[in-house]
Amino acid sequence: MKKPASNSITRRRFISTSAICAGGLALTYVSPAFAGNVLAARYTVQQVIDLILKEGGFSPVPNTVDTLKSGSGDAIVTGIVTTMFATIDVIKQAAKLGANFIIAHEPTFYNHSDDPNWVNNNSVVQQKQALLKKYNITVWRFHDYIHRLKPDAVEYGSIKKLNWLPYFKGDSPTLSIPPTNLGALVQHVKTSLSIAHLRVIGDLKQPCSRITYLPGAPGGKMQVDFAERDKPDVLIVGELSEWETAEYIRDARLLGSKIALIILGHNFSEDPGMDYLVEWLQPKLSGVKITHINCGDPFVWM
Structure with missing residues (x-):
């Protein structure tokens, strides 16, 4: 969710010098179902990235995390998968689809900079790198830049799925929807975003119409800043530090x-943006199949 400031570095440089790769991957594994796409598409990974940057009208972001996490920019693209997290299951599904390029919004190796040595000798990282190499899959993170689209594509995708586009201004996460109550709003959000369970603070019978939507994990300061500034009836967030925003909301309610x-x-707060990316990107890439895979909820609710 956090959006870094821009600076003047070349787009090519931020991809090539910052990439954290599992090793060079030769283009040898191609699903028979997609073998024809190698010749039909004729895009390399780097060409797709360059196209995204050009079409988005982006200024380069310094120290961006939007770099290659595996594979090669020279790989010929046989298919693209968009997702939130390039999980083991998503990697396997991509391989079955014959797609060798995953565009993921969040880290592949469990830390913000995708440093594979964040924890030394991490066996899960090593096995994941081996799986990516086996299927010759290139992973590129699309985090800093997608939030800089106008409007923010992650927020836009969610607002679209919530059927709130008529009330969305684009330059603000706060919008006014037709009056409802908190219980009905919770059910609407669950149904629209296909979420089985939500955590809620508030009286389900209370009226509400003014909503502030902050997907991802922008941090307690931003969440509380917007709550104080925009005075929403409901603050909707992706995740939070329980000792920050949740305690602020609890005390605010106890004070009246x-x-x-x-x-x-x-995942559920930002996944609609990666789904919307297919709609945004597909018309710009003729001959390349783009598929969204929702990596789902890692938790089991007891």
């Missing part, structure tokens, strides 16, 4: 405020 809180979970 009617502000409510809905916690979606990080």
Whole structure:
């Protein structure tokens, strides 16, 4: 969710010098179902990345995390998968689809900079790198830049799925929807975003119409800043530090405020943006199949 400031570095440089790769991958594994696409598409990974940057009208972001995490920019693209997290299951599904390029919004190796040595001798990282190499899959993170689209594509994708586009201004996460109550709003969010369970603070019977939607994990300061500035009836967030925003909401209510809180979970709050990326990118890439895979909720609710 956090959006770094821009600076003047070349687009090619931020990809090539910052990439953390599992090793050079030769283009040898191609699913028979997609073998024809290698010749039909004729795009390399780097060409697709360059096209995205050009079409987005982006200024280069310094120290961006939007780099290659595996594979090669020279690989010929046989298919693209968009997702939130390039999980083991997503990697296997991509291989079955014959797609060798995954565009993921969040880290592949469990830390923000995708440093594979964040924990030394991490056996899970090593096995994941081996799987990516086996299927010759290139992973590129699309985090800093997608949030800089106008409007923010992650937020836009969620608002679209929530059927709130008529109330969306684009330059603000706060919007006014037709009056409802918190219980009905919770059910609408669950149904629209296909979420089985939500965490909520508030009276389910209380009226609400003013919503602030902050997907991902922008941090307690931003969440509380918007709550104080925009005075929403309901603050909807991806995830939070429980000792920050949740305690602020609890005390605010104990002091007489009617502000409510809905916690979606990080994946569900931003996944609609990666789904919307297919709609945004597909018309710009003729001959390349782009598929969205929702990596789902890692938790089991007891």
